[in-house]
Amino acid sequence: MHEGIMDNVSLGGKLAYLREQMGLTQDDIANKIHVRKTIIDDIEKEQLIRTSFVFVKGYIRSYAELVGLSVEEYQPYLDELSHHYQSYKMKNYSQNYKKRHGKKIFLMIVLVFLCALGVTLYYVNKENKSNLVEVSHYISPSLSKHVNS
Template sequence: MVEAVEKNKDEINCGDRLANKRKEKELSVNQVAREIKIEPHVIEMIENNDFESIGAPVFVKGYLRQYSELVGLDPELIIEKYNAINSIEDSPPIVNDSVDQISKYVLTPKIIIIAIFVILISLGVLATVFGIFGNNEPVVIKMETETESLEPLLPPVSELPIDSSEIQMDETLEMETETESLEPLFPSIADEFFIEENMMNLNIIYSGLCWTEVFDANGERLFFGLGDQDREVNIKGLPPFDVMLGAADNLLEIKLEGREYNVVDSVRRGEVLRFTVVDDQT
């Protein structure tokens, strides 16, 4: 009976089968890890059937598929053997601690704007307090004294000649003042037109499940969730876009305004990939 159980276990042991096939092809663990772009210790976990230490089943299946294709085994058969060992249903991918650590120290434009508002409000409160409790009375007294000293020097109003040119100058100054008061309204309207005109469409296409988070130029989060080969992510916002992926190998293609976009200057830690999408037509 024990021999039958051991034999059945060997039949569904996908880790040993992958390891044996790798050795037949005279490949090292490091070579396999380099080809499928994962860490060597993950290959060792797969060959030891230590799948729980790797992470979510969706990641494990992706690694098994890549490994089996590399060594010439049927991916569906290997995944079937994995399912026989791990009967747990697929669950959404769990983001690594490294993602949380990155998110803690990311200084987004939104945080910067909030900090500036807090500083401005604090300065306004301080200015108000100093204005209330400051030494205002001596200034008033001084102004009144100066006014009184000038009164004898001023002739009666009826004796002053009225110059029409002075009246025109006063009217001109009033018009200029009104124009200046309206000027601050125009930049805000221009900004709205600028933002609307520069909005761009970002399209992310996947080959498998991938946790995704996207921010726009204003620090507003436009998307947070799972992408899949059956669920593309389509976003409209103001570039540049800050993109973070939890399963980088499942990224198939990125399009900006319908054009294929090549990712540059990306930062990768394990399966976590972060990069910025900018308008490459400007």
Template sequence: MTEQEKTNEVPLSMEAGTLLKNKRESLGMTQKHVADRLRLRVSVIEDIENNRFESQQVATFTRGYLRSYAKLVGLDEKNVLAALEQHSEVHVQEQETEMQSFSRKTKHEKHNSRIMLLTWVIAIVIVGISAAWWWQNQQEDSLTQVVSESSLDAEQMAVDIEKIDSISADELIASTPAEIAPTMVESVVESEPAPVSAADDSAQAVTAEVVDAVATDASENEPAMVEVAEESTEPSVVVPEGMTLLTMKFAADCWIQVKDVNGRTLVSGTRKPGQDVELAGKAPFKVILGAPEGVTMTFASEPVDLSGYTSGKVARFTLPL
């Protein structure tokens, strides 16, 4: 074996960058000299000698850089590339190991997230059951309170009835208004047995006098009530001085609008049968009738002739005509 072959023999256990670096140093060359000869940056030579190869560069540029570097320092490029591939496989295996560990970590985190989700669901169910139990207790308490209040009201009513039963007829008549006293006196007299003593006769006479007095007061008050009712009757429309009375009676639905001499709207809208209109204002009036065939009008107590307006057409006119 020649000396040149011994020089080119390199141990495959060493990485490609380390082989090139050792060879360069044995030749006394600097990284700057190698970079200038290969027309590369010094940083690229440093990355190669430190075995910092990016995965993308291994497939494209790194092999070319290593071949050029090996030729420059006199190494067999096959040995250098073999060392590169050997250590690249180790690197790939390490990456796969890291990926597997990362996958296990991901599965573990996913498992933990499922446990956390299940825990939250159980907590929500417990809170919901507690809320339902509390609401049911509140409803039962409310029902118990209502029942107790009802029982108290019933007891109070029973006590009131007992008190009313214990009141004598005379006390009941004395505390009753004068309007209903005669009726109550009569019912009491009818319900009691016939008098048998002189004291009962005098009491009956007093009762009769009370009944007569109340009846007399009621008969005296009746005319006054009639007079008040008569006075409350609404008077007819009063026409102020300088204004004119306009009346409308409707036999069918009709939309109307009436404006006075100042353009002020006196009435507007739809009127139905029976909804008569009486208004007073300053003439002349501008009148619009949607269905004039169903309207009867008087202006200043004089009838207004609407026979000239055909059915189904809107009537527009000014009063007086």
């Protein structure tokens, strides 16, 4: 269909070219497939979209159908993109795991510190109470009568 001229052009370039040939804007495509314009722009610039590959595949498929690009022309791109998303997903998973793991360790350290502080304060308070002397023993009897009256 678009052989020759379009052979060395990227998928994003093909989609943008076909869209323009139809007189459509990125907004038109975004409204027709119910996505934000930035997603259409990312597809045309071949940027990784931060969402599940299943959604990205659906966006590309819908866009390609709207502008008349055949499955044979965009499927190899989806296959290659799938590998990029797999490696991106694994990289993000390991980074998120490290973040979560670091937070757990920090919370455990804070918890141990608070427990140690609590135990220390308990024993210090207990020790102080046992050292207290009954003050009423030192009050003179004459003062004691005025207080009770």
